[in-house]
Amino acid sequence: MATCKDTNGDTWEIYQANDGWRWRRTAPNGRIVGASSQGYSNRSDCESNARRNGMNCNPS
Known part of the structure; x- marks a missing residue:
């Protein structure tokens, strides 16, 4: 898990x-x-969706 x-x-x-x-x-x-609302096959796609929803930090 990255936070x-x-x-x-x-x-x-x-x-x-x-x-x-x-x-x-x-x-x-x-x-x-x-x-x-869904699982993503690529981590980068998941992070892109999180950024569209307000994430402004870099999970590591």
């Missing part, structure tokens, strides 16, 4: 699930406030 924190303090996770790569956004209070 990073954005300028708002939210944590972004990029991880591999059974159906492919997915992302999840967690607020500082621990609540999940966003997640990918």
Whole structure:
């Protein structure tokens, strides 16, 4: 799993699930406030979708 924190303090996770790569956004209070609606076959496609949804950090 790769993670990073954005300028708002939210944590972004990029991880591999059974159906492919997915992302999840967690607020500082621990609540999940966003997640990918599908699994992606390529990590880069998953990260691109996360960026379209507000991710402004680089997960590592």
